[in-house]
Amino acid sequence: MDPATIRLGDSLTRARPSGAGAIAAITADAFREDPFNRWLFGSFSGMAGVFGALARHVYVPRGFSYLLDDAGAAMWMLPGGDSEPPLAALPGLYASVIFKSSWGARRRTDATVAAMARHRPTFDHAYLFTIGLRPHAQGKGHGRKLIQPVLDACDRAGLPAYLENSNPANRGFYRSCGFERVAMIEVMPGAPPLEAMLRAPGGKLP
Known part of the structure; x- marks a missing residue:
């Protein structure tokens, strides 16, 4: 997929390297x-730090990341992209x-990364790493603007x-966008639900 074919419209702006901090702050x-x-x-600081490193070193320079003003952000990896963190991110x-x-947290993150990798599709696909809105912007239809x-x-x-999907409350939104559950990802005993969801072209799975 050529990034040039993605039509963001007037309300969304693709993030440049200098905008990685804004992407990370909104996402956190x-x-x-x-x-x-x-x-x-x-902890919030640990989560924010990880989002910051991945935005700066992976999803802004290698993927397709964009902003809805200071209210929302999305980080995608398009087919053929490399989501493996480089040495500079470590x-x-x-x-x-x-x-x-x-x-x-080290044990939990290692288990999570391994479990997610086991479920990641092997065929070409666009991977939505994160999509999010600041609390004041939620519930106003901006999520559809971001993902569409x-x-x-x-x-x-x-x-x-x-x-x-890391939040069961978001399942209805993703299903309204055409995603369907393909598996529940078992990270380790006691881990909250983590749901693998796939959307076929046109929004309907066979």
């Missing part, structure tokens, strides 16, 4: 009360997990889209 604020990420990191990631998160441009591009290209 949006995920502040997310049950899975609260369990995973045990100090920030390790510092956030080991020093800014609660005890046991890439879904439309997937439909034009005949490509599926995939995500891991």
Whole structure:
């Protein structure tokens, strides 16, 4: 999928490298009360640090990330993109997990990364890493504005889209966008629900 085929429209702006901090800040604020990420990191600063490192080193420079003013953000990896963190990202990631998160976060993150990798589709797809709105912007229809441009591009290209839903409260929204559960990801005993969801081109699975 050529990023040039994604039509963001007037209300969305693709993030440049200088905008990675804004992407990370909005995402962390949006995920502040997310049950899975609260369990995973045990602290807001740890979660924010990980989102910051991944935005700066992976999803802004290599993926397709964009902003809805200062209210919303989305980070995608398009087919053929590399979501493996480079060496430059590791100090920030390790510092956030080991020093800014609660005890046991390293074990939880390692288990989560491995479990997610086992369920990630092997066929070409657009991967939605995060989508989120600051609390004051939620419930106003902005989520559809954020997600729809890439879904439309997937439909034009005949490509599926995939995500891991970390909050059961968001299942209805994703289903309204055409995503369906394909698996529950078992990270470890006691972990909150993490749901693998796939959207076929056109929004309907066979």
